[in-house]
Structure formats: C-alpha cells, structure tokens
Amino acid sequence: MYSIMNQFTRNYIDGFMAEVVAKNPGEPEFHQAVREVVESIAPYITENPQLIDQKILERIVEPERIVIFRVPWTDDRGDVHINRGFRVQCNSAIGPYKGGIRFHPSVNLSIMKFLAFEQTFKNALTTLPMGGAKGGSDFNPRGKSDAEVMRFCQSFMTELQRHIGSNTDVPAGDIGVGGREIGYLFGQYKRLRDEFTGTLTGKGLAWGGSLLRPEATGYGLCYFAEQMLATRGESFQGKKVNISGAGNVAQYAAQKAMRLGAKVQTLSDSDGFIYDPEGLNEEKMAFVFELKNIRRGRIKEYVQKYPQAQYFPGERPWKIACDIALPCATQNEIEEADAENIVKGGAICVAEGANMPTTPEAIRIIQGAGLLYSPGKASNAGGVATSGLEMSQNSMRQRWTAEEVDNYLHRIMQDIHSACVKYGKEADGTVNYVKGANLAGFIKVAGAMTDQGLV
Ligand code: NDP
Ligand code: 2IT
Numbered sequence: 001m002y003s004i005m006n007q008f009t010r011n012y013i014d015g016f017m018a019e020v021v022a023k024n025p026g027e028p029e030f031h032q033a034v035r036e037v038v039e040s041i042a043p044y045i046t047e048n049p050q051l052i053d054q055k056i057l058e059r060i061v062e063p064e065r066i067v068i069f070r071v072p073w074t075d076d077r078g079d080v081h082i083n084r085g086f087r088v089q090c091n092s093a094i095g096p097y098k099g100g101i102r103f104h105p106s107v108n109l110s111i112m113k114f115l116a117f118e119q120t121f122k123n124a125l126t127t128l129p130m131g132g133a134k135g136g137s138d139f140n141p142r143g144k145s146d147a148e149v150m151r152f153c154q155s156f157m158t159e160l161q162r163h164i165g166s167n168t169d170v171p172a173g174d175i176g177v178g179g180r181e182i183g184y185l186f187g188q189y190k191r192l193r194d195e196f197t198g199t200l201t202g203k204g205l206a207w208g209g210s211l212l213r214p215e216a217t218g219y220g221l222c223y224f225a226e227q228m229l230a231t232r233g234e235s236f237q238g239k240k241v242n243i244s245g246a247g248n249v250a251q252y253a254a255q256k257a258m259r260l261g262a263k264v265q266t267l268s269d270s271d272g273f274i275y276d277p278e279g280l281n282e283e284k285m286a287f288v289f290e291l292k293n294i295r296r297g298r299i300k301e302y303v304q305k306y307p308q309a310q311y312f313p314g315e316r317p318w319k320i321a322c323d324i325a326l327p328c329a330t331q332n333e334i335e336e337a338d339a340e341n342i343v344k345g346g347a348i349c350v351a352e353g354a355n356m357p358t359t360p361e362a363i364r365i366i367q368g369a370g371l372l373y374s375p376g377k378a379s380n381a382g383g384v385a386t387s388g389l390e391m392s393q394n395s396m397r398q399r400w401t402a403e404e405v406d407n408y409l410h411r412i413m414q415d416i417h418s419a420c421v422k423y424g425k426e427a428d429g430t431v432n433y434v435k436g437a438n439l440a441g442f443i444k445v446a447g448a449m450t451d452q453g454l455v
Pocket of ligand 2: 385
C-alpha cells in the first residue's frame with residue numbers, strides 16, 4: 001500500500017494526521033481510528049480536489065457536538081459517587097445521530113470519539129438514514145446491585161435527555177449497557193419528557209423493542225463472514241472458530257456460528273478465556289446465557305460445569321489454533337503477537353464483532369498473510385442496522401416478525417459486503433475490506449455533506 005501510493009498522497013496523509021494529533025492531544029484511540037480511514041481514502045480525496053477545498057475531511061474529524069457531564073449517584077449504603085458522562089455527536093449528514101452507550105471504567109474522551117467516528121462510517125454502510133454518535137460513562141456496572149445501576153442510569157439520563165430525541169439522537173447499548181440498562185434509561189427519559197417515542201433502541205419487546213435486536217450484531221457478523229468465506233468457496237461448516245468476549249455480541253456470534261456448522265472453541269472475559277476442545281452446543285450455550293445474562297457471573301465458571309474445557313487466566317483466545325477468529329470483546333485485543341498466532345494456527349478469516357479490536361500492526365500481519373479480514377464497521381454493522389429497523393417499526397407503530405427482521409438483516413449484511421467488494425477490490429482480485437468499507441462509507445457521508453453546504 002505504502003509503496004504504490006504517490007508522494008503527494010503520502011504527504012497529504014502525514015500533514016493531515018499531524019494536525020489531527022496536535023489538535024486532539026492524548027487521544028490515541030481516536031488518532032488510530034482516524035488514521036485508518038485517512039489511509040484508505042487519501043487517494044480518492046487527492047483525486048477529488050473539491051473535497052480538499054471544502055475541507056470535508058477536516059469537518060468529518062471534528063464532531064458536530066460533544067457533551068460532557070457530571071453523573072452523581074448514591075450506592076446502596078448511601079455513599080455518594082461521581083462519574084463522568086459523555087455524548088459525542090459526530091456527524092448528522094445522513095440522518096439523526098445514532099450509536100450506543102458504553103459503561104466501562106476505561107471510558108474517556110478518546111474512546112468516545114473513536115467510537116463515534118467509526119459509527120459514522122458504519123451507519124452509512126447500513127444503507128439506512130442514520131448519523132454517527134457514541135456515549136457512555138466511566139461507571140463500572142460490575143458488582144453493582146440492580147438498584148445501584150438504576151439510580152446511576154436515572155442520573156445519567158437526567159442530563160442526557162436534553163440532548164437526544166427520536167429525530168435528533170437515538171442511543172442504544174454497547175459494552176456494559178444491555179436490556180436492563182436500556183430499560184432504566186428509557187423509563188427515566190419517558191418520565192422527564194412525558195413522551196413515548198423510539199428515542200432509545202434495544203428496548204424490551206413489550207415496550208417498542210424489535211425482535212432480533214439482541215441477536216443482531218452477532219448474527220450479522222456471521223452473515224458477513226459467510227459472505228467473505230464464500231468469495232473463496234468456503235463456509236462455516238466444520239470450521240474451528242475462536243471467539244473473544246462473552247457478552248452480547250460474543251454470545252450470539254457463537255450461537256449462529258455453531259448453527260452454521262462450526263465448532264466454537266473459545267469465549268473470554270477480561271480475566272481470561274475458556275477453551276472447549278469439543279466445541280459449544282445448544283445446551284452449553286443455554287448455560288452461558290444463564291451464567292452471563294441472569295447470574296452475571298464470570299466465564300471461568302464454564303469449566304466447573306464442563307470439566308473437559310480448560311480455563312486460561314489472564315490470557316486471550318488467540319493462542320489456540322483456529323480457522324476463523326471472531327474478536328467480540330473490545331478495542332485493541334488482537335496485538336502483533338496475537339496476529340502471529342492466528343496466522344501460525346492456519347486461520348483463513350478474521351471478522352471483527354467488536355469495534356477496532358485489531359491494532360494496525362496486527363492488521364498488517366493478518367492482511368499480509370493473505371487472510372480474509374473485515375473491520376468492525378462493516379462486519380458488526382448488523383446491530384445498529386437492526387436498531388434502524390427498530391426505529392422504523394417505532395415510527396410506523398408496527399412490529400415485524402422475527403423472519404421479516406432476519407430477512408432485512410441478511411440483505412443489509414449482503415449489501416455491505418457488496419459495497420466492500422465494489423470499493424475494495426484490488427488488481428489481483430482479492431478484496432481489501434478495510435479500504436472498501438472506509439471508501440464506501442466516506443463517499444456517502446462526504447456527498448451528503450457537500451449537498452448540504454458548509455455546516
Ligand atoms: P458486553 O458488555 O455485552 O460484553 C463485553 C465483553 O467483552 C465481556 O465479556 C467483557 O468482559 C469483555 N471485555 C470488555 N472490555 C474488555 C477488556 N478491556 N478486555 C477484555 N475483555 C473485555 O458488550 P457487547 O458484547 O455489546 O460489546 C462487545 C464489543 O462489540 C464492543 O467492542 C462493542 O463496541 C461492539 N459492538 C457492540 C454492538 C452491540 O449491539 N452491542 C454492536 C456493534 C459493536 P468483562 O465482563 O470482563 O468486562
Ligand atoms: O457499536 C455499535 O454499533 C453499537 N454499539 C450499536 C449501536 C446502535 O445504535 O444500535
């Protein structure tokens with residue numbers, strides 16, 4: 001890539017990135033996400049000087065609005081805690097801001113900005129009219145009671161409600177925010193605004209949620225990976241699959257991969273991973289759902305129940321040989337050594353369920369070895385796409401069947417795959433999904449921004 005890029009383009013990238021870094025100091029995840037996109041689209045930009053004149057890229061990396069706020073709450077003993085809340089409204093060129101909310105102690109401005117930036121391109125790829133945003137807090141839900149989580153969510157929403165709305169900004173879940181949290185957030189939104197609208201997605205089925213939204217990110221990931229594999233005449237059938245994470249995305253990726261005939265060997269959390277050489281099955285998945293979603297336990301408990309499995313504390317699943325790797329936990333969870341292990345183990349495909357789980361050096365190793373590799377903004381877009389379908393159902397005051405939603409999801413993942421092929425096909429016939437996803441997303445957002453003038 002570097003060698004075939006002309007010097008003008010190279011200089012453009014270096015100059016642009018130097019300004020981004022200077023203007024946004026101490027935000028390494030944001031720099032990383034921006035650099036990846038700029039590397040992909042720079043040749044296109046330098047061939048379209050009106051985009052340079054209009055400073056489209058400078059505008060895209062500057063969020064339209066960032067809200068940072070205090071979130072005070074009391075624990076069950078009556079002690080006072082203060083957390084920091086964020087909403088980064090990155091881009092509304094193609095629709096209302098849309099993106100998840102993350103509750104995790106690591107949350108900071110850099111992580112919020114990288115996620116909102118990625119979301120802008122992802123949402124453009126879904127074919128649905130949604131702008132890009134992300135929000136969250138450094139609140140740690142782990143070990144908190146339901147009552148504590150509720151009080152935190154109510155305090156968080158007391159400020160956030162001024163900045164969102166069904167035609168303005170529609171939040172959803174992400175790490176640490178699932179059905180329980182969306183319920184508490186929605187309840188407080190409704191109470192303060194006195195309106196029942198589709199302002200949040202991922203809602204319960206009885207109060208405006210869409211069938212298949214919980215499953216959508218993991219299922220969509222597998223539908224996308226199926227398309228990737230098909231370009232090489234391959235499928236999930238009989239393949240060994242390693243999955244990281246044990247949360248929403250990981251659980252449904254595991255269920256779908258298994259149902260497509262794969263042997264799912266691993267799951268993980270931030271304490272370690274489990275390796276089940278016999279693979280997951282429906283009964284074991286039911287145990288995982290109960291363990292993680294009802295009891296809110298840790299993945300190491302899997303080996304107490306299924307002693308043929310092994311637990312590796314403090315390690316990641318990538319040292320176990322597999323055919324397909326599906327990182328579904330968090331950013332930068334596949335580093336250089338992990339990528340080398342994945343390649344050495346004979347893998348043919350890495351498809352991202354998490355956002356930016358692979359470091360740039362690791363991506364180079366994986367792509368350099370000729371593996372199929374897809375960035376999260378393409379392969380995990382099924383979650384936000386189904387959120388878009390939930391918004392449509394809310395606006396129509398209707399509810400679609402699971403089959404209807406699944407058909408839409410299938411079609412959307414196929415369309416995203418086609419866009420990646422269209423914009424990412426290399427001269428040798430292989431598909432660079434990073435280039436394809438970034439270029440397809442950028443062209444759509446940049447076009448909309450150009451049409452709407454200098455705003
Ligand atoms: P969950 O909170 O349901 O699960 C997150 C999982 O990842 C947990 O097993 C968690 O382990 C693990 N994890 C989180 N942080 C770390 C860390 N720093 N190191 C190691 N493991 C970690 O979140 P989701 O499944 O919803 O999200 C997973 C990823 O998918 C994120 O990158 C998210 O942005 C992305 N995503 C989510 C979508 C959705 O619809 N939910 C849509 C598209 C992308 P532990 O319990 O130890 O923290
Ligand atoms: O990263 C993501 O795409 C999500 N967390 C889902 C966002 C959404 O609005 O459904």
